[in-house]
Amino acid sequence: MSEEPTPRVGVVVTDTYRPSDDDHDTGPLIEALSARNILAEPVVWHRWPAEDDSRQFDLLVLRSPWDYAEREPEFRSWLRTAASRTQVLNTPELVEWNLDKVYLQQLQQRGVALVPTEWVHTSEELSQALAQHGEEWVVIKPSVSAGALDTELLQADSERALTLGRKILEQGRTVMVQPEVPELSEGREKALYFIGGEHTHTIAKGALLERGGGFLGGHYQENPQVERASAEEIAFGERVISACAAAAGTEIPLYGRIDIVTSTEHGTVLLEAELFEPALNLHRAPHAADALAGAIERTLQS
Numbered sequence: 001m002s003e004e005p006t007p008r009v010g011v012v013v014t015d016t017y018r019p020s021d022d023d024h025d026t027g028p029l030i031e032a033l034s035a036r037n038i039l040a041e042p043v044v045w046h047r048w049p050a051e052d053d054s055r056q057f058d059l060l061v062l063r064s065p066w067d068y069a070e071r072e073p074e075f076r077s078w079l080r081t082a083a084s085r086t087q088v089l090n091t092p093e094l095v096e097w098n099l100d101k102v103y104l105q106q107l108q109q110r111g112v113a114l115v116p117t118e119w120v121h122t123s124e125e126l127s128q129a130l131a132q133h134g135e136e137w138v139v140i141k142p143s144v145s146a147g148a149l150d151t152e153l154l155q156a157d158s159e160r161a162l163t164l165g166r167k168i169l170e171q172g173r174t175v176m177v178q179p180e181v182p183e184l185s186e187g188r189e190k191a192l193y194f195i196g197g198e199h200t201h202t203i204a205k206g207a208l209l210e211r212g213g214g215f216l217g218g219h220y221q222e223n224p225q226v227e228r229a230s231a232e233e234i235a236f237g238e239r240v241i242s243a244c245a246a247a248a249g250t251e252i253p254l255y256g257r258i259d260i261v262t263s264t265e266h267g268t269v270l271l272e273a274e275l276f277e278p279a280l281n282l283h284r285a286p287h288a289a290d291a292l293a294g295a296i297e298r299t300l301q302s
Contacts, residue, residue: 010043010057016067024283032293060088089254095276097248101143106247113269120175126165129177130156137180142173153209183263192237196295197252201285202229224281
């Protein structure tokens with residue numbers, strides 16, 4: 001009687017960072033899969049299968065393709081190619097829906113509370129949106145971005161705000177203009193993680209943006225710490241996960257990170273739903289690596 005072949009999983013990464021410094025998830029996930037007798041290895045998305053057609057996988061799990069924002073058309077094309085060869089999770093349909101933060105408008109229509117946002121498509125709309133805020137501080141960012149690229153906390157009437165907005169528009173992106181939320185500036189954002197629809201852990205990243213532009217400390221640097229989420233916040237995250245699946249027309253995702261802040265002015269609001277490349281911070285929550293490996297194993301067996 002022949003033995004069942006050992007399943008092979010590709011953990012999708014990229015090559016524009018040093019994994020030992022930035023990616024704290026791929027190593028722990030591969031170890032957790034190995035403990036379940038599942039062979040897993042990193043796969044640089046834009047090299048497979050174009051440069052290496054020999055490796056075959058039963059499943060590709062998107063982990064850290066963090067340069068997708070600079071290579072969006074190529075990444076979208078790669079998703080379709082990869083899906084034609086094997087199963088990809090989270091699904092390409094969900095990922096393509098999640099790539100551009102305009103998805104937030106669909107979630108709002110489904111009753112999910114957001115930070116008030118002006119969606120800007122032209123230079124005229126940009127001037128109008130900034131004028132509404134007078135001298136107030138606002139966050140300006142593109143609707144497609146990773147690692148807070150082109151995201152700044154600026155005074156709405158400053159020349160820098162106008163310049164940043166125009167830069168984003170020239171890149172063909174939608175500009176998001178949001179009022180400063182004091183609780184975010186105080187570092188009280190929470191990232192709620194869900195695997196197979198179940199909450200596994202919560203991380204606080206700390207404040208990132210410097211007033212007047214740039215990052216605190218001069219560069220993008222998260223300081224992930226395990227945090228407690230209230231029952232109400234977890235329930236909010238569950239509703240967001242379900243709303244995402246419904247809006248995209250897919251099943252509940254294998255994994256997801258729901259970024260929220262509970263504020264005095266707005267209550268608990270969604271900042272974004274990261275459904276294909278969030279840092280899972282498995283080095284801070286080792287139990288989540290086994291939970292994800294278990295969910296992957298069940299997928300392979302189904």
